[in-house]
Amino acid sequence: MEQNFFIYNTLSRKKERFEPLHAPNVGMYVCGPTVYGDPHLGHARPAITFDVLFRYLKHLGYKVRYVRNITDVGHLEHDADEGDDKIEKKARLEQLEPMEIAQYYTNRYHDAMNALNVLPPSIEPHATGHIIEQEKLVEQILDNGYAYVSNGSVYFDIEKYNKDHHYGILSGRNLDDVINNSRELGGVGEKHNQVDFALWKKAQPEHIMRWPSPWSEGFPGWHCECTAMGRKYLGNHFDIHGGGMDLVFPHHECEIAQAVASQGDQMVHYWMHNNMITINGQKMGKSLGNFITLEQFFTGNHASLDKAYSPMTIRFFILSAHYRGTVDFSNEALIASEKGLDRLLTGITDMKRINTENASDAEVAKFVAGLPQRCYDAMNDDLQTPIVISCLFEACHLINTIIDHKAKISVEDLQKLNDTINLFAFDLLGLKEEKGNDNDAREDAYGKVVNMVLDLRAKAKSDKDWSTSDKIRDALSEAGFEVKDTKDGCTWRLNK
Incomplete structure (x- = not known):
């Protein structure tokens, strides 16, 4: 289906017409969760955002390989070069193997995604299953002169890279001053500069999970996994890399540097980032301790919740805002989403009650004929899901008008209306009737x-x-x- 689909590219800071590198094949990589705790509302937003993108690209006729990773070792997360491995810490407390912890919470994540009607990715690689690929990436960066070995660890040389390529093109940061200032700081330890990041860390004696390498027994740095696994399954150049906006710096910035340092050019064509979900204006997340797990939303078992909210209410709540806009949690917003979802699903059910006529009223026929393109126009404009929902609400209003015998619709137009609503509400937005509640x-x-x-x-x-x-x-x-x-x-x- 020929559509002019535009997406916002974080790298260029503008909307760009989507033109796959190897059409009709599309490669898409999205940063998945670190599995040391129950999935929360912050996990739901990127999962739902890129699920809609996955669905829409397939609908447009592309053959999509969607890769979403699992970070199953806590020391591969964020700036944990010197920090605790949360999975190992939990394993010690509960006297379990670290991989038991990782598997348990991976299963919990999958259960939550299934409840939210998030389609499984084409491939779901685990960081621990791709240590060899990450070591190869480190070797390539070393061979090209953009890294150095220090006491068994390997660090990315930001100063060297920044002189040749400029570090900060995704986030817009200028690190020249940061690099110079870091020399005046004490405690840089093994690093040449405070801003250098770990490609490989030598494991301390108490570290449970470790792998052999040419440099030491240790583990890869956090940023390596996505670069290595993205290239393994999608090639040196692929179309889309996505994740939350909090990953722009340092994670995705470091990914760009690793790719250029190892292969000489950019790996990703379009960088896409969803914005955050906040509570009272503050980002929701484990590190801040202000998160609410998805299970707590589904059961209502949290002090901040007035009641339980169904998975589809959560999905509708997230889709009611554009993916690049901030969404602030409140019970009032969720109740409004619950009512909106009920209104939409009731309208869809009420279509079965419509008595058709030989011909539609002129305004009805015009609305039905124009509805599909209005919805496509919204989707093509960087996935404007709130506008699609607004169009569907207009359709529900028309359905009520017809049921009240204030307008007429033909069999053919009713079928078109039914097909359009089902396509956008269920197939593309991924909503569904929730039975069993x-x-x-x-x-x-x-x-x-x-x-x-x-x-x-x-x-x-x-x-x-x-x-x-x-x-x-x-x-x-x-x-x-x-x-x-x-x-x-x-x-x-x-x-x-």
């Missing part, structure tokens, strides 16, 4: 009783016993059921 169970249990009571109300109306008819309607309303009279009878639904 409390409301569904109660509807199944009470359905026959409610229908029987409504039959009694219909009998009262036919007998012109308006008092009994109104009494039945009011009693159902007090019990949480919404009864709506239509030209063709009445309908009911259980309010949330």
Whole structure:
């Protein structure tokens, strides 16, 4: 399907028309989680963002190889050159093997992603399964003169690289002053400069997880894994590298430096970054201790939550904002998302109740004909999911208007409307009906009783016993059921 799809490239700082390097094949790499704790809301946003991108690229006809890594050793995370390995620390506390901890939380992450209807990636490589590839990357950087060995560890030489290529092109940082100032600082230890980052670290005696290398028994630096695994599965040049905005510096900046230092040119064409989820304006994350796990959202078991929220409510909440905008958590925002999702799903269900006519009204036909391209235009404009949702809400309003016999629609236009809504709501945005929740169970249990009571109300109306008819309607309303009279009878639904 020919579409002019534009995405924002963090590297160029502008929207660019998406033109794959090897169309119709597309290579996409996204930084996955470090698995030492339960997945939280901050994990959900990149997963859902790039899930929508994955779905849309496939819909456009591309053959997408989507790689999302698992960082299964804590010392490969962030600036842990001198810090604790959180997985090893947890393993000691719980008297388990580190890989037991990693596997347990990897399984928890997969369960959460499945609940959020996030499609699995094409390949999900683990950092510990690609030590050889990371060592090879380090050797290439050493051979090209952009790294040095110090006491069994290997560090990237920022000063040397910065003179030849400029370090900071993704984040816009100028490190000349930082490099000069670092010389005046004490405690740089093995490094030539404070800003040099570890490519390989010699393991201390107490370190559990270690691998042999030409330099020492140790482990790769955090930044190596994505560069090494991206190249292994997508080649030296691939289309998209994604992740959270907090990874722009230092992680993705270091990835660019590693790729150029090892192979001589850029590895990635488009860099894409989703913004953060915040709580009271502060980034949500494990390091700050202000995160809420996805399981806590699903169960309501957290002091900051007024109630439980379903996985699709969380997905709808995230999609209701553009992926590059900040989303601030609040119960009010989640309740609004819950109501919005219910409104959308109810509208989709209500399409089954529409009585078609031989021809549509002119305005109805115009709306139905234009809806697909309006949704495509929004998706093509750097995945404007809030605009797509707004278009779908307009469609739901039209559905209600038709049900109320204030507009007419033909069989053909109803099918087009149904196809468009299902394509964008379910196939591309990844929403789905959530069966098995409390409301569904109660509807199944009470359905026959409610229908029987409504039959009694219909009998009262036919007998012109308006008092009994109104009494039945009011009693159902007090019990949480919404009864709506239509030209063709009445309908009911259980309010949330």
